[in-house]
Amino acid sequence: MAHRLRPVGADFTENAPVRLVFTREITTAPDPVFRALAEDLPGWAGWFSAVTSARPTESGREIRLRGGARFEETVLVAQAPELYTYRVDVTNVPGARAWTEEWRLAPAGTGTRVRMTFALDGTTPFRLFWPLARPAVGHAFHDAITELDRRLTNAG
Template sequence: MARQLRPVELDFADTAPLRLSFTGDVGATRESVYEALAGELEAWPRWFTAVTEVRPTDGGRGRLVRLRGGVFFRETIMAAQPVERYAYRVDETNAPGVRALLEDWTLAVSPSGGTRLRWTMALDGGQGLRAAARLGRPGMGRSFRQAVRNLDARLRERVR
């Protein structure tokens, strides 16, 4: 059953009761990485395998995301700053125990000259959700690292 979540602002990425953050490097430019994140929503399942569908809503101001296992999110895009940041908050979900959720992707130049990508998941929920998120952190980290490798390979293919 879908539930409305508490609306949060961008500062929730820094103030949430629980923040999970993962970092990885992609060989492509920040422009290419940003385009893959914000401009090619339908392609997310090709590189982030936990995702089965992403499509724009509300004239591009929102997203509908479906994950493996049946979880879905209706989201509002909170920041779309080319080559710097792409963030969205979840407004509605069927995920149990979530009260508020914001995901924040930031892009910086990596030491190798590509892109350093940081994904922060900021959330609030009951003790059970927080415990599950902490326990699930290693799996989420593996999923993120695989997504970064897949995205890197996908963007390298474009250059050839």
């Protein structure tokens, strides 16, 4: 059953009780990476294997993941080409109370350093789960960014 989360701002990324941070350098420049993140929302399902559908809504984004997780989100920051942050407003993930995800893009030679931060709060079992899930989430992030880089490189 879906439930509404506590509304938090972009600063929650820095002070959340649970933070998972993942970084990867890719060959694609920041501008096309930012456009893929912020402007081609339906494209997420093509490069992020956990995403089954992603679509813009009047108030933000709607994301569905493999396994049935659903998210209604509000974009908090879309500052091209370096920062894209959104907040989960409604989800069916049990125990979640507040959630933001931040994508920071920085030039790295001719490519991009992509840093993705999950900022989370929830019930005690929810907070204890995420550090255990870090390796799997990190693997999913690595694979997704590798696939995005491959697609953007082949499109150019």
